[in-house]
Amino acid sequence: xxxxxxxxxxxxxxxxxxxxxxxxxxxxxxxxxxxxxxxxxxxxxxxxxxxxxxxxxxxxxxxxxxxxxxxxxxxxxxxxxxxxxxxxxxxxxxxxxxxxxxxxxxxxxxxxxxxxxxxxxxxxxxxxxxxxxxxxxxxxxxxxxxxxxxxxx
Numbered sequence: 440x441x442x443x444x445x446x447x448x449x450x451x452x453x454x455x456x457x458x459x460x461x462x463x464x465x466x467x468x469x470x471x472x473x474x475x476x477x478x479x480x481x482x483x484x485x486x487x488x489x490x491x492x493x494x495x496x497x498x499x500x501x502x503x504x505x506x507x508x509x510x511x512x513x514x515x516x517x518x519x520x521x522x523x524x525x526x527x528x529x530x531x532x533x534x535x536x537x538x539x540x541x542x543x544x545x546x547x548x549x550x551x552x553x554x555x556x557x558x559x560x561x562x563x564x565x566x567x568x569x570x571x572x573x574x575x576x577x578x579x580x581x582x583x584x585x586x587x588x589x590x591x592x
Contacts, residue, residue, distance in 0.1 A: 457510040464507075465520050468499040468530065475532035480588070485581045489529065492557045492568040496523030499530035504564065519558070537589050544582040544589075551578050 471477070476486045495501050496519055507516040527543055535543070550556040551570060562569045570578070 454510075460510060462510070462513050462517055464503065464517055465501060465524060466499065467501055467503075471499050471530035473531050473533035474498070475529040478533050480585055482581065484577060488570070488574050488578060492570055492574075494529060495565075495568075496520050496557075496561070497527045497529050499524070499528065506564070515560075519561075541586050541589055544586045548579045548582040551575050551582075 475481060476489070481489065501520050503516065506512050527547070532540070547556075552575060554570075557565075557568045557570065
């Protein structure tokens with residue numbers, strides 16, 4: 440019993456100490472002049488899906504929930520946002536070259552069709568971000584239409 444009590448106190452102390460380790464959160468910007476949705480290439484239905492299911496990790500408009508400030512979860516959230524923005528940042532869409540847009544649109548369609556995006560760990564706490572078959576079809580069709588529009592330029 441005494442060992443259990445000591446173990447609990449040690450774990451609790453470590454948890455408290457972890458909270459003091461600094462974490463650098465990616466910057467949040469509310470004004471993004473190169474944002475995909477602002478380009479006018481996104482129907483309202485698609486914009487809503489993107490905002491709900493993608494923008495927290497793939498834009499400069501990340502909404503950090505309360506648990507994103509508690510270590511060690513905060514480290515995972517920051518890592519995922521940095522990686523997400525590094526792979527695809529919708530806030531910088533209009534500054535990309537056409538060939539890069541086409542490549543990203545193809546990757547979006549593939550990731551959505553395969554069920555890799557949004558990440559399953561994200562949808563655990565963001566149930567509304569889950570994509571059913573209808574939403575997946577809407578996103579995939581939109582990516583195909585936009586790729587065709589870009590190729591037709």
